[in-house]
Amino acid sequence: MTGFRAEAPSDRPLRVIQVGAGGMGQAWLGTVAADPDVELVGIVDLNLDAAKASAQALGSGAPGAQELAVGTDLAALVEQTRPDAILDITVPVAHHPVTTQALFLGLPVLGEKPVAPTIAQSLSLAAAAEVSGELFMVSQSRRRNDQLVDLRQHAALLGDVGIVTTEFYKAPHFGGFREEMDDVLLLDMAIHPFDSVRYLLGTEPVSVYCESYNPSWSWYSGDAAATALFEFEGGVRYEYDGSWCSPGFETSWNGSWRVSGEHGSALWNGDDSPTSEVDGGLGVPAPAASLGDGIAGSLTAFTRALRTGEAPDGEVHGNIMSLAMVEAAIASKNQRRRILIDEVLEGALTEAIAAETRDDVRERLTSWGSVRSALAAVGSRVA
Numbered sequence: 502m503t504g505f506r507a508e509a510p511s512d513r514p515l516r517v518i519q520v521g522a523g524g525m526g527q528a529w530l531g532t533v534a535a536d537p538d539v540e541l542v543g544i545v546d547l548n549l550d551a552a553k554a555s556a557q558a559l560g561s562g563a564p565g566a567q568e569l570a571v572g573t574d575l576a577a578l579v580e581q582t583r584p585d586a587i588l589d590i591t592v593p594v595a596h597h598p599v600t601t602q603a604l605f606l607g608l609p610v611l612g613e614k615p616v617a618p619t620i621a622q623s624l625s626l627a628a629a630a631e632v633s634g635e636l637f638m639v640s641q642s643r644r645r646n647d648q649l650v651d652l653r654q655h656a657a658l659l660g661d662v663g664i665v666t667t668e669f670y671k672a673p674h675f676g677g678f679r680e681e682m683d684d685v686l687l688l689d690m691a692i693h694p695f696d697s698v699r700y701l702l703g704t705e706p707v708s709v710y711c712e713s714y715n716p717s718w719s720w721y722s723g724d725a726a727a728t729a730l731f732e733f734e735g736g737v738r739y740e741y742d743g744s745w746c747s748p749g750f751e752t753s754w755n756g757s758w759r760v761s762g763e764h765g766s767a768l769w770n771g772d773d774s775p776t777s778e779v780d781g782g783l784g785v786p787a788p789a790a791s792l793g794d795g796i797a798g799s800l801t802a803f804t805r806a807l808r809t810g811e812a813p814d815g816e817v818h819g820n821i822m823s824l825a826m827v828e829a830a831i832a833s834k835n836q837r838r839r840i841l842i843d844e845v846l847e848g849a850l851t852e853a854i855a856a857e858t859r860d861d862v863r864e865r866l867t868s869w870g871s872v873r874s875a876l877a878a879v880g881s882r883v884a
């Protein structure tokens with residue numbers, strides 16, 4: 502059983518340092534500023550000018566306002582400001598070093614998705630959270646959507662669910678790195694619906710067969726389209742069809758969903774309230790608790806977890822399987838065969854143990870039985 506320290510005082514805001522002041526960092530700074538339960542005490546970025554400009558935009562140093570601490574060295578800023586927690590909004594390749602450093606400085610971390618660029622690094626981070634006794638939560642913001650919660654409630658009306666599909670057809674011209682990267686759709690976007698279907702079904706994936714390809718007119722150099730068929734526990738099939746180069750009748754950024762069950766079907770277009778038809782009539786789902794909205798919802802859940810000790814949705818162990826779905830889908834399309842998720846997880850554990858530089862984290866990784874059972878063992882309280 503894993504656990505984490507829950508020592509955040511409830512009589513004052515949670516004091517945080519944000520690491521990473523790039524594009525998504527700006528959205529987080531705005532969200533922190535709007536949350537009365539959280540207080541920003543510093544900004545760290547390798548690009549000091551970006552950190553300074555962000556602090557200035559927040560009014561730091563203006564007449565009558567305090568100067569916000571900024572810097573390039575996280576440990577120095579922690580020493581200076583004594584925060585309660587760290588937000589890691591850096592680029593994916595920096596997630597492992599930044600979050601590991603923060604956890605072993607004795608601080609809990611809320612980080613942007615993906616956990617890390619590889620499952621191996623993600624397992625190292627989960628083990629680091631266990632060893633340090635600090636909470637590491639990943640913000641997978643598209644899961645925090647009341648319509649998705651509602652779709653899950655509709656799905657509960659259908660009896661046995663056997664089939665779930667997502668169609669995702671968009672035509673964005675991003676420019677920049679996305680148009681150059683390999684497996685762009687699977688790596689950069691598909692993790693969102695993969696994570697959502699795990700929430701929807703409440704079960705875990707077993708295997709995947711995937712093909713990805715690049716339509717003749719695509720303006721991406723990597724594969725901008727993919728079809729993946731996952732088997733979930735209990736034999737449920739999840740089919741994902743996606744393209745990032747399909748103009749015309751575009752779907753929502755959340756994709757368009759169908760859930761097919763024994764007594765009926767539920768539909769969600771990704772933007773409006775879901776509906777269902779059950780035994781020939783309209784389904785009326787039971788209300789359910791909200792997970793909050795986007796990154797603001799993640800921040801609220803993180804703060805609450807640090808005060809109550811209850812493991813939040815997004816605790817690192819519970820998030821890694823979404824990344825495993827991406828990595829397994831890419832392995833399947835590369836090897837042109839059905840891939841077992843456990844194959845990918847166990848291979849990643851071997852890789853993680855070989856690459857680990859901290860003895861205590863390597864020892865923890867080595868002590869795990871199967872990765873699947875280690876990831877399922879998310880505890881709820883206090884070292």
Ligand SMILES: NC(=O)c1ccc[n+]([C@@H]2O[C@H](COP(=O)([O-])OP(=O)(O)OC[C@H]3O[C@@H](n4cnc5c(N)ncnc54)[C@H](O)[C@@H]3O)[C@@H](O)[C@H]2O)c1
Pocket residue numbers: 520521522523524525526545546547548551590591592593595599613614615641642643
């Ligand atoms: N949830 C979403 O919908 C969503 C959308 C966009 C981006 N993201 C995620 O947010 C994260 C950040 O993306 P972005 O678009 O802001 O990237 P970005 O490149 O715009 O900004 C990243 C910032 O991190 C800084 N940085 C990099 N390494 C660092 C380190 N070791 N220490 C301190 N600072 C460092 C960079 O200097 C840069 O300012 C990524 O993980 C990305 O996947 C999520």
